[in-house]
Amino acid sequence: LRASSICRNRAGIGAMVAFVLWVVTIALVYALMVGQSQSGALTGVVRVTGMRMVVLAGQSALAEASYVLRHPSNGKSTVLEGMRTGSAAGKAHDPTATRKLYTAEVSAGRLTVEPVMYEVAKRPAKDGDPYLIDLTVRVTAVFAGVKITRQLRRRMLGELAQVHALLGPSAGKVVLAALSVHGRPLFEVVEP
Amino acid sequence: VSRRALSLAEVVIAALIVGVSAIPVLELVRSGTSQLEVSEIEAAARQLGSDVLERVAGPSFGADKGLTDAFKKLLETDVRWSDVIKADASLGKEFPPEGLSSLLDLHDTRLRLKIESPYDHPDLGPAKKLEAYTVTVSWNDRNGIKKEVTFARLIDL
Numbered sequence: 001l002r003a004s005s006i007c008r009n010r011a012g013i014g015a016m017v018a019f020v021l022w023v024v025t026i027a028l029v030y031a032l033m034v035g036q037s038q039s040g041a042l043t044g045v046v047r048v049t050g051m052r053m054v055v056l057a058g059q060s061a062l063a064e065a066s067y068v069l070r071h072p073s074n075g076k077s078t079v080l081e082g083m084r085t086g087s088a089a090g091k092a093h094d095p096t097a098t099r100k101l102y103t104a105e106v107s108a109g110r111l112t113v114e115p116v117m118y119e120v121a122k123r124p125a126k127d128g129d130p131y132l133i134d135l136t137v138r139v140t141a142v143f144a145g146v147k148i149t150r151q152l153r154r155r156m157l158g159e160l161a162q163v164h165a166l167l168g169p170s171a172g173k174v175v176l177a178a179l180s181v182h183g184r185p186l187f188e189v190v191e192p
Numbered sequence: 193v194s195r196r197a198l199s200l201a202e203v204v205i206a207a208l209i210v211g212v213s214a215i216p217v218l219e220l221v222r223s224g225t226s227q228l229e230v231s232e233i234e235a236a237a238r239q240l241g242s243d244v245l246e247r248v249a250g251p252s253f254g255a256d257k258g259l260t261d262a263f264k265k266l267l268e269t270d271v272r273w274s275d276v277i278k279a280d281a282s283l284g285k286e287f288p289p290e291g292l293s294s295l296l297d298l299h300d301t302r303l304r305l306k307i308e309s310p311y312d313h314p315d316l317g318p319a320k321k322l323e324a325y326t327v328t329v330s331w332n333d334r335n336g337i338k339k340e341v342t343f344a345r346l347i348d349l
Contacts, residue, residue: 016202067348097346
């Protein structure tokens with residue numbers, strides 16, 4: 001009788017230990033699931049907000065570059081020089097004004113706006129027809145451990161006017177050139 | 193020494209004691225598995241700021257892009273986020289997303305809008321046909337420390 005009583009007591013303690021372990025295990029698994037799901041949800045929001053900052057800063061840099069292209073100081077621009085010398089691509093503008101607007105993010109290393117580059121997408125078959133000029137900028141945002149880099153491309157329509165000298169030692173050479181760029185871009189896209 | 197089996201009540205009480213003691217441990221596990229350094233309010237504030245900037249700097253804002261008088265009064269001052277949304281009907285359409293409002297209110301989220309027209313910068317030459325739109329969102333984090341983030345965009349007129 002005593003032996004069976006001891007067995008029953010041990011079985012009771014064992015059941016209690018098993019029950020407590022079961023509760024603790026379930027709770028730990030639940031906490032792990034909650035933690036992971038919160039991480040997942042926040043990762044999504046972080047990616048969206050980080051992406052938005054990348055796109056907004058990129059749009060700003062492209063607007064700045066196309067503005068400088070349309071209103072060049074002293075009528076000169078790197079794009080015009082590039083087109084005159086036959087260069088199909090190069091640096092168009094350093095977006096310092098956009099970087100200044102994002103000073104806090106840039107100085108903390110959370111946002112990088114690279115120089116805006118140009119590329120002549122299409123040269124006209126004959127003089128007077130428009131050029132297609134692509135402006136591109138790469139922007140990187142680092143936020144809460146997530147790094148997002150995108151390239152924004154804006155295609156502009158431009159017309160190159162050149163004046164050739166008819167007489168003198170420069171006869172036949174271009175003595176005056178101007179690039180007229182349309183205000184409205186043909187398109188603007190975000191690329192990987 | 194006589195031993196007896198534990199009653200059901202004793203088992204439940206023991207489990208409760210263990211369960212309550214485990215709460216801090218569970219919180220540690222939960223926070224340890226949340227791998228991001230961002231809080232809900234920061235994510236929400238960033239969403240608000242970028243959304244407001246997209247709407248303010250977008251082509252469809254206001255009547256003919258004109259700013260309402262109510263909206264002009266809010267420029268360059270720290271105001272409650274909801275006051276900005278109320279100041280112009282075009283900002284409030286389907287905004288903010290459901291559930292975001294209470295979170296933004298809880299952390300005293302504020303907005304500061306700045307519109308510089310024309311925008312002047314030494315690297316931009318003499319022409320004055322560029323506008324700068326800046327939206328700064330500030331909030332109090334869970335420790336009561338004020339934080340802020342700025343979104344900006346230049347517009348080539």
